[in-house]
Amino acid sequence: MPMTWSFSGGAHPHGRKGTAEAATVRLDGFRRVVLPLSQHAGAPCRCLVAPGDLVKVGQRIGEPGGFVSAPVHASVSGKVVAVRKTVGFSGARIEAVEIESDGVYEMHPDIAPPVVTDRASFVAAIAASGLVGLGGASFPTHVKLSPPADKAPDTLLINAAECEPFIASDYRRILEDPAAVLAGILHVMHYIGIPRTAIGIEDDKPRAIAALHAVIDAKAAADPFGPASHVEVVPLRTRYPQGAEKMLIHAVTGRTVPSGGLPHDVRVMVLNVSTVAFIADYLLTGVPLVRRRLTLAGSAVRSPANLDVPVGVPIGDLVEAAGGFARTPGKVLMGGPMMGVAIDSLDSPIIKANNAILALDEKEARIPDESVCIRCAKCVESCPMRLMPTAIDEASRRNDLEELGTFHCNDCIECGTCSFVCPARRHLVQSIRNGKAQLRAAAAKAPKKEANA
Amino acid sequence: MSTEARLLVSSSPHLRDRATTRTLMLDVIVALIPALVASYLVFGVRAVALTFVTVAAAVLAEAAARRIMKREDTISDLSAVVTGLLLAFNLPPTLPYYMAAIGAVVAVVVAKQLFGGLGSNFMNPALVGRVLLVISFPVAMTRWTVLDGADAVAAATPLAQLKAAAAAGSAVPGTGGLPSYVDLLLGTHAGCVGEVSVLALLVGAAYLLARRTISPWAPLAFVGTVGLFALVAGQPPLYHMMSGGLILGAFFMATDYATTPLSWKGKLAFGIGCGLLTGLIRLFGGMEEGVSFAILLMNIVTPHIDKWTRPVPLGGGVRHARSA
Ligand code: SF4
Numbered sequence: 001m002p003m004t005w006s007f008s009g010g011a012h013p014h015g016r017k018g019t020a021e022a023a024t025v026r027l028d029g030f031r032r033v034v035l036p037l038s039q040h041a042g043a044p045c046r047c048l049v050a051p052g053d054l055v056k057v058g059q060r061i062g063e064p065g066g067f068v069s070a071p072v073h074a075s076v077s078g079k080v081v082a083v084r085k086t087v088g089f090s091g092a093r094i095e096a097v098e099i100e101s102d103g104v105y106e107m108h109p110d111i112a113p114p115v116v117t118d119r120a121s122f123v124a125a126i127a128a129s130g131l132v133g134l135g136g137a138s139f140p141t142h143v144k145l146s147p148p149a150d151k152a153p154d155t156l157l158i159n160a161a162e163c164e165p166f167i168a169s170d171y172r173r174i175l176e177d178p179a180a181v182l183a184g185i186l187h188v189m190h191y192i193g194i195p196r197t198a199i200g201i202e203d204d205k206p207r208a209i210a211a212l213h214a215v216i217d218a219k220a221a222a223d224p225f226g227p228a229s230h231v232e233v234v235p236l237r238t239r240y241p242q243g244a245e246k247m248l249i250h251a252v253t254g255r256t257v258p259s260g261g262l263p264h265d266v267r268v269m270v271l272n273v274s275t276v277a278f279i280a281d282y283l284l285t286g287v288p289l290v291r292r293r294l295t296l297a298g299s300a301v302r303s304p305a306n307l308d309v310p311v312g313v314p315i316g317d318l319v320e321a322a323g324g325f326a327r328t329p330g331k332v333l334m335g336g337p338m339m340g341v342a343i344d345s346l347d348s349p350i351i352k353a354n355n356a357i358l359a360l361d362e363k364e365a366r367i368p369d370e371s372v373c374i375r376c377a378k379c380v381e382s383c384p385m386r387l388m389p390t391a392i393d394e395a396s397r398r399n400d401l402e403e404l405g406t407f408h409c410n411d412c413i414e415c416g417t418c419s420f421v422c423p424a425r426r427h428l429v430q431s432i433r434n435g436k437a438q439l440r441a442a443a444a445k446a447p448k449k450e451a452n453a
Numbered sequence: 454m455s456t457e458a459r460l461l462v463s464s465s466p467h468l469r470d471r472a473t474t475r476t477l478m479l480d481v482i483v484a485l486i487p488a489l490v491a492s493y494l495v496f497g498v499r500a501v502a503l504t505f506v507t508v509a510a511a512v513l514a515e516a517a518a519r520r521i522m523k524r525e526d527t528i529s530d531l532s533a534v535v536t537g538l539l540l541a542f543n544l545p546p547t548l549p550y551y552m553a554a555i556g557a558v559v560a561v562v563v564a565k566q567l568f569g570g571l572g573s574n575f576m577n578p579a580l581v582g583r584v585l586l587v588i589s590f591p592v593a594m595t596r597w598t599v600l601d602g603a604d605a606v607a608a609a610t611p612l613a614q615l616k617a618a619a620a621a622g623s624a625v626p627g628t629g630g631l632p633s634y635v636d637l638l639l640g641t642h643a644g645c646v647g648e649v650s651v652l653a654l655l656v657g658a659a660y661l662l663a664r665r666t667i668s669p670w671a672p673l674a675f676v677g678t679v680g681l682f683a684l685v686a687g688q689p690p691l692y693h694m695m696s697g698g699l700i701l702g703a704f705f706m707a708t709d710y711a712t713t714p715l716s717w718k719g720k721l722a723f724g725i726g727c728g729l730l731t732g733l734i735r736l737f738g739g740m741e742e743g744v745s746f747a748i749l750l751m752n753i754v755t756p757h758i759d760k761w762t763r764p765v766p767l768g769g770g771v772r773h774a775r776s777a
């Protein structure tokens with residue numbers, strides 16, 4: 001029996017990956033795209049175009065606003081019709097460029113494979129590609145590729161767990177192009193200088209595991225002393241949230257990221273599987289991040305599918321092009337049902353980190369009524385961070401900053417497991433987020449007080 | 454199709470598990486049914502009637518209390534049914550109905566609703582009801598019988614018999630009038646309504662464990678500690694483990710959500726504490742059945758146990774300021 005690894009706690013939301021065996025369909029022909037200039041964690045981009053400008057696919061339209069930032073490129077060819085403020089992902093107002101497509105998808109003439117010879121040129125190339133974590137985290141990848149010198153990683157950990165229900169975009173990426181996954185891994189190992197790689201993947205995806213084994217074994221057989229023989233596929237127990245960074249690191253390497261720390265603190269670099277595959281494609285073609293794979297699913301969608309679409313397509317247009325709604329949507333999510341963000345308008349565009357769009361019908365969208373905590377301890381038993389969600393919830397509702405600290409409110413990764421299992425339907429995650437906001441507000445106030453004194 | 458539907462915006466997660474408070478309580482009710490059937494076979498229809506009385510009284514008391522306190526009705530969460538069942542299971546089958554009803558009302562109103570209702574009570578309601586009845590009606594609460602044909606005839610409980618036999622110098626189960634292990638398993642001896650058949654209770658407990666409705670730490674620690682205690686005291690451990698309501702208490706009351714610790718370490722400590730107290734009361738106290746008192750005493754220290762056994766977060770949980 002193959003050995004599988006895991007973490008303590010967790011839950012088993014039904015997988016519902018109905019689209020897993022459906023090949024990715026490329027969708028084009030969209031009339032317009034809206035490209036927010038902040039699709040990543042970090043500083044927003046500076047706009048490089050003005051209304052009336054003609055742009056081509058891959059043309060840079062947003063200049064990074066700092067090191068922790070990523071450029072934005074036109075995903076269609078056509079005319080810039082507007083540069084306007086929209087309400088972004090985080091609720092803040094951000095600038096977005098609206099482009100009317102000419103339907104031709106003409107590539108920008110400057111696009112060519114980047115010249116990469118060493119670590120610096122590799123990181124620079126990735127920075128220029130606009131790549132961010134494609135698993136949903138949206139952190140600029142070149143920043144991840146640049147850990148502090150004294151914390152050089154000894155392990156590259158590829159996150160292929162894809163533990164959220166419904167989502168199959170990483171799975172399709174592996175099945176449809178396993179060679180790109182391996183090529184991307186080998187590039188990172190080579191240029192960053194990481195001796196070994198582990199690909200963490202849940203054991204309910206045997207076809208993807210086999211596909212990865214096949215490409216790795218072929219490469220290792222051709223070059224027995226090459227780096228491919230240091231790439232290992234690690235099957236993980238199928239349990240939510242196996243793909244959460246800290247759980248994944250713990251399960252695969254046995255190392256524990258300290259509270260408030262980052263993976264490089266335990267000498268690990270974590271990249272999502274679609275992210276490394278993009279690196280391989282980019283070094284080959286030089287086409288920046290202007291398209292992505294995503295899963296369209298949920299009870300309100302007529303034909304659930306895996307799609308390859310330009311970044312920036314308004315979600316309403318996307319659903320329309322993919323067969324439309326079967327029922328009136330009650331709630332539309334960017335991402336999975338456990339951690340996804342509910343959007344308030346179908347005009348919101350697909351962004352780089354969107355691995356799924358889920359549309360739930362009105363019945364499924366209903367927010368369950370809360371009842372009193374019965375102290376069943378299910379939230380405590382299932383919290384992968386080993387917190388006491390019920391105690392944080394109580395402290396948060398009482399605005400008790402002391403207790404919020406005592407129960408480690410800030411260690412919560414907002415995975416949603418506690419709310420999922422709670423029989424009293426407590427809105428635990430919402431309450432914990434609220435607690436974090438209270439702590440932030442208090443921290444912001446504290447130094448001022450000192451200055452006054 | 455109109456695409457400008459009104460979209461609901463709410464915090465993740467957007468998916469919930471199937472189990473609710475009500476289904477968990479239903480699990481417990483289902484798990485108690487085998488013991489109720491065993492009780493009917495051992496004590497006759499009166500045991501079932503007595504159970505019906507306590508359940509009805511508990512549900513009515515819950516409905517009335519919530520109404521008087523002007524709070525939303527909670528009988529549909531089924532917790533009052535569980536309290537009624539557990540109370541009946543801790544009463545002698547011959548107890549007058551009105552006494553049983555008083556016990557149920559006290560359990561629900563005093564031990565539970567006055568403290569804020571389900572989840573906020575700190576002592577097990579059924580056990581509070583039982584203890585009040587022991588204090589108020591000591592004779593009726595210790596009138597033990599077994600069925601002889603259709604008649605209930607007086608009999609001693611297994612632990613009382615063990616004590617007498619031990620005093621006489623020969624405590625071997627199955628001899629000298631002591632019930633055998635088979636008797637204890639099937640429940641064919643004197644005792645409370647629902648406590649007698651270890652087999653039936655274990656079937657129910659297995660169901661709850663398999664459904665993960667309860668966790669095994671407290672019950673295993675409880676039963677194990679009592680066994681060890683008996684061993685050290687020179688008494689037959691298995692006999693102690695299978696009698697005096699220990700299995701009922703360990704699996705169905707030392708696992709009560711509201712009144713026992715949250716973490717697995719806390720549950721373990723709770724079980725060990727219950728076991729030690731039960732052993733002490735059984736060997737040195739006046740009463741043979743120490744289980745109820747042990748659980749109630751441990752209920753009182755549960756908040757402290759929770760404090761001592763707080764889980765350490767993954768990553769150490771050092772207090773840190775997070776940037777942004
Ligand atoms: S899961 Fe819900 S009901 Fe159970 S202890 Fe946690 S908050 Fe309370």
Ligand code: SF4
Pocket residue numbers: 382383384385386387388389411412413414415416417418419428429432
């Ligand atoms: S407390 Fe946070 S980390 Fe723990 S289960 Fe809930 S959301 Fe996940």
